[in-house]
Amino acid sequence: MHTSTGDSERQPQRLLPPRWIWIWLGVCGLLIALVRYWGAAGSAQWFEPLRDRAHANILTLIISFAATMTLLVWYLFFSGFSKSLRLTTWLLGIGCVVIFFLVFRIEDVTGNLIPRFTLRWANAPDEDMQQPIAAETTADLATTTPDDFPQFLGPKRLAAVDQIQLNPNWSTHSPRQIWQQGIGAGWSGFAVVNGFAVTMEQRGPNELTTCYDVQSGGLVWSHAIRTRHSTKMGGAGPRSTPTIADGKVYSLGATGWLHCLNGVNGQVIWSCNIPEIVGSNASDDLTVVQWGRSASPLIVGDLVIVPGGGPPGGEFVSLVAFQKDTGNEIWRGGQQQISYSSPNLVSLAGRQQILTVNESSVAGHDPTTGDELWRYQWPGSSTTNANVSQAVPVGDDRVFLSKAYGGGGMLLQIDKMKDQTLRASEIWARISVMKTKFTNVVIYRDSVFGLSDGRLDCIDINTGKRRWQRGRYANYGHGQILRVGDRLLIQGEDGSVAMVETSTDQFRELGRFNALNGKTWNNPALYKKYLLVRNSLEAACYELTIHQ
Numbered sequence: 001m002h003t004s005t006g007d008s009e010r011q012p013q014r015l016l017p018p019r020w021i022w023i024w025l026g027v028c029g030l031l032i033a034l035v036r037y038w039g040a041a042g043s044a045q046w047f048e049p050l051r052d053r054a055h056a057n058i059l060t061l062i063i064s065f066a067a068t069m070t071l072l073v074w075y076l077f078f079s080g081f082s083k084s085l086r087l088t089t090w091l092l093g094i095g096c097v098v099i100f101f102l103v104f105r106i107e108d109v110t111g112n113l114i115p116r117f118t119l120r121w122a123n124a125p126d127e128d129m130q131q132p133i134a135a136e137t138t139a140d141l142a143t144t145t146p147d148d149f150p151q152f153l154g155p156k157r158l159a160a161v162d163q164i165q166l167n168p169n170w171s172t173h174s175p176r177q178i179w180q181q182g183i184g185a186g187w188s189g190f191a192v193v194n195g196f197a198v199t200m201e202q203r204g205p206n207e208l209t210t211c212y213d214v215q216s217g218g219l220v221w222s223h224a225i226r227t228r229h230s231t232k233m234g235g236a237g238p239r240s241t242p243t244i245a246d247g248k249v250y251s252l253g254a255t256g257w258l259h260c261l262n263g264v265n266g267q268v269i270w271s272c273n274i275p276e277i278v279g280s281n282a283s284d285d286l287t288v289v290q291w292g293r294s295a296s297p298l299i300v301g302d303l304v305i306v307p308g309g310g311p312p313g314g315e316f317v318s319l320v321a322f323q324k325d326t327g328n329e330i331w332r333g334g335q336q337q338i339s340y341s342s343p344n345l346v347s348l349a350g351r352q353q354i355l356t357v358n359e360s361s362v363a364g365h366d367p368t369t370g371d372e373l374w375r376y377q378w379p380g381s382s383t384t385n386a387n388v389s390q391a392v393p394v395g396d397d398r399v400f401l402s403k404a405y406g407g408g409g410m411l412l413q414i415d416k417m418k419d420q421t422l423r424a425s426e427i428w429a430r431i432s433v434m435k436t437k438f439t440n441v442v443i444y445r446d447s448v449f450g451l452s453d454g455r456l457d458c459i460d461i462n463t464g465k466r467r468w469q470r471g472r473y474a475n476y477g478h479g480q481i482l483r484v485g486d487r488l489l490i491q492g493e494d495g496s497v498a499m500v501e502t503s504t505d506q507f508r509e510l511g512r513f514n515a516l517n518g519k520t521w522n523n524p525a526l527y528k529k530y531l532l533v534r535n536s537l538e539a540a541c542y543e544l545t546i547h548q
Contacts, residue, residue, distance in 0.1 A: 011272040015080050021070060035059050052404055053453055054113040087400075101181045108235045110477025110519060111437055111493055124236055125537055126185035129203045132210060134221045134266075139196040139211050141263030142247030147400040147528045149192040152241040152296035154482070158392065159442050160467060161526050165547040170511025173545035175531065179217035180540035184208060185241045186237025186254075187294075189523035190532040190539075193244045193263075195533055196220060197525070197538075200251055202228060202237030207212070209242060209251040209261060214530055217541060221266035224237055229254035229292045232369035237537055239294035240342070241523065243304075250304050254292030255282055258306060260327060270327030270372060277320060277329070282312040288312050290383045293429060294340040298354070300367045303330060305308065305354060318358055319343060319370055333370025336361055339380060339387035340438070346393040349416045355399065357387050362401060364422065371415070376412055376424035380405070389436040392443055394461060398427070402434035404453060409464055411432035430464040438521060441484040444502050449488060454478055456490065458504065471506045491533060495520045497542075515540055 035056050076086055095517030107118040144150075146163060153159040167173045180533045191198050198211045204222040213220055230236035242251040248269065249261040256274040261267065274293070275285040285293075289309060298305045304324040308317030318334025336358035343356040345367060351362040353373055359382045363375040378401055380387035385405030392400045397411040408431035434441060434450050434457055441450035447467065448459050454477045456470040471477075477493025487510070488500040495516035501508040520535040531542045 004339070005432055017071070017074050017079075021074055024457045025067055026071055026457075030065050031063050032060055035063070037267065052406070054111070054437075057113050069238050092164065106232055108519070109233060111521070116340045116519075124185065124230075126202050126236060127204045129182065129184055131206065131224070132219050132222045134210065135220050137213075137218075138222055138264045139249075141193045141196055141198075141211075141244050141249065143194045145194055148244075149190070149525045150245065151243040151299075152189065152342055153390070153440065153523060156442055157298075157342065157390065159440050159481060159523075160444075161406070162186055162485065165530070166187075166487050166489075166499060167545035167547060168487065168499065168501075168510045170513070173517075175497070175513055175542040175544050176512070178215070178530065178541040178543055180538060181217050182537065183534055183539040184210075185235065185536040187239045187521045187536065188237075188534075189241040189379065190525040190534065191242050191244050191249075191531065192525050192527040196246060196263075198242045198249050198251075199534065200238035200240065200242060200253065202230075204228075205237055206415050207253045207255070207257070209249060209259065209266065211249070211263075211266060212539075214532065214541060219541070221264075221268040223259065223261055223268065224260075225253065225257055227253060227255045227257060227504060230260050231291060233293040237339070237536060239292050239399065240296045243297045245299040245304075248324070250297040250299070250324070252293060252295060252297050254294075254310075256285060256293050258297065258304075258322075260304070269325070272322070272327055274306060274308065274320065278308045278310045278317045279315070280309065283383070284311045285309065288337060288382060289340075291340065291386070293338075294342075294388070295338070296342040298343045298345065298352065299324060300345050303367070305343055305367075307315040307343065307356065308332065308356075309338040317488070318363065318372070319354065319356060319365055321370060325500035333365045334358070334363060334372050336363065336375075337382060339382055341387055343391055344390065345395075347396070348393060348399065348414045349397045349422055351416070351422065355391050355393065357389075357391050357401075359387065362399065362424075374414065374422040374424050376426075377388055378407075378410075379405075382406070388438045390440045392441060395444060399424070400441065400443060400448060400461065402448075402450060404435040404437040406431060407435065408432060409448070409459065411461065411464065428464045433459050433464055433466055438525075439478060439480050442481050442482055443489065444486070447502070447504050448480065448484075449502065450491070451476055451479060451481060454493070454501065456507065458507070467504050468507050479520060482524050482526065484526060489524060489526070489531070491515075491520060491521055491522070491524045495535065497524070497531070497533065515542060 104117040105120045184203040188200035210222040211220045247263045259267040259271045259530040277316035303321045309322040311318040316337045318336045321330045364373040401410040410429040435453045452473040458467040479493045480491040490498040497515040498512040499510045
């Protein structure tokens with residue numbers, strides 16, 4: 001009798017993943033858990049690169065993608081489900097992904113590289129803004145006051161205002177909003193002199209330098225040039241803060257246009273294009289300074305000084321100085337590619353000098369000739385792990401450095417040698433502290449305060465050892481910091497503003513309020529009792545209660 005060997009005797013089809021796939025998914029889950037833990041709070045030295053949460057987010061995405069693709073390959077080729085079901089599921093999945101990216105595009109990203117999506121056909125917010133119409137008034141920027149905030153990070157570019165003491169009780173003396181209004185895109189801050197605030201913004205195809213009345217928020221004047229810089233990582237608009245000096249405004253745009261404007265009405269006195277001056281052009285400049293020129297012009301005597309740069313492969317110019325009233329070039333100094341930091345005039349080892357951070361080094365330059373006095377390696381690339389944070393003088397002969405992307409904090413000693421030359425040497429370096437991405441630190445007494453990968457850090461300046469750090473779940477993001485007297489104002493990446501004690505024993509937040517809506521990377525400015533804040537969408541002025 002014949003025995004059938006039909007379907008009833010076939011081996012059952014596999015409808016569940018084999019053991020090795022479950023093991024692989026478990027490994028992926030464990031790896032993600034480790035990355036998220038050490039990427040946010042761990043202390044293992046060998047895991048230090050992942051403590052940059054942007055890197056941790058990228059690695060999490062890669063591991064998750066690998067796990068998902070493993071399941072997908074098993075399902076499509078080995079699962080045993082019917083061919084029609086597998087094909088239908090595959091087509092539906094691919095269709096959903098295609099439709100999503102046909103409908104949405106990445107508008108921008110946060111400081112931790114988390115993308116924000118918007119409708120593909122929607123304009124950027126600044127493209128829908130009208131070009132500004134100035135009032136029939138003028139500004140007096142020639143008259144100065146002790147309360148002026150005339151340049152990037154304040155009077156001495158140290159993110160500090162010393163002559164004001166804030167009332168610490170915001171529960172009974174909360175900040176009062178004076179005005180709030182829309183503004184063009186960009187990460188410029190306000191420079192404020194005699195009640196007038198100057199900033200830079202992008203409105204559609206035009207990059208503008210604008211002057212507002214502090215009390216009313218009304219536009220006094222604006223100057224526009226037809227140029228636009230925009231990247232997915234950095235967003236649209238200018239990055240630097242104007243400098244006000246002797247009644248004039250000096251502004252450097254993201255594409256390298258340097259303008260000297262009449263502070264009364266914004267009319268051009270002179271202008272030049274820095275990439276062209278150093279032998280480059282707009283397209284080449286984008287390949288070497290990918291996120292746009294961000295340095296704020298520095299005034300030293302009769303000079304205005306800005307980083308130079310150069311074309312891919314060189315020759316590079318570290319700094320270029322112009323006669324501030326005429327725009328005539330006076331000197332060039334250094335042969336290093338530029339970073340996103342701003343130069344500053346300091347005194348170190350008994351010698352006045354311009355302290356500047358280059359693409360992969362930090363250096364001091366003679367302010368009258370531009371000659372390089374000393375240089376120390378500070379690894380970085382202006383297309384990847386960029387140097388953004390300011391080099392900060394410490395006392396008479398030390399310099400503090402900080403950066404994210406595996407950099408951390410470092411303290412340098414600047415010594416005068418027997419032959420009168422200057423030499424820089426390392427005192428200490430720690431990759432686990434002060435990982436500032438595009439923010440700066442405040443040095444007060446013997447402590448350094450800064451947003452280290454989004455968390456407020458306090459370290460001992462002499463040793464680099466951490467005194468305290470705000471918890472992983474209560475951070476300010478990649479915001480900005482300003483010291484006012486003996487307290488800190490923290491501008492959060494989410495638009496909030498907090499007041500924090502400069503305590504060395506523990507973190508103490510005294511108050512917080514929501515100042516702005518949207519991602520905020522701009523530095524705040526303080527003029528008298530008026531706090532001016534802005535981001536790429538809106539600007540606002542708040543009256544703070546101060547001790548007389």
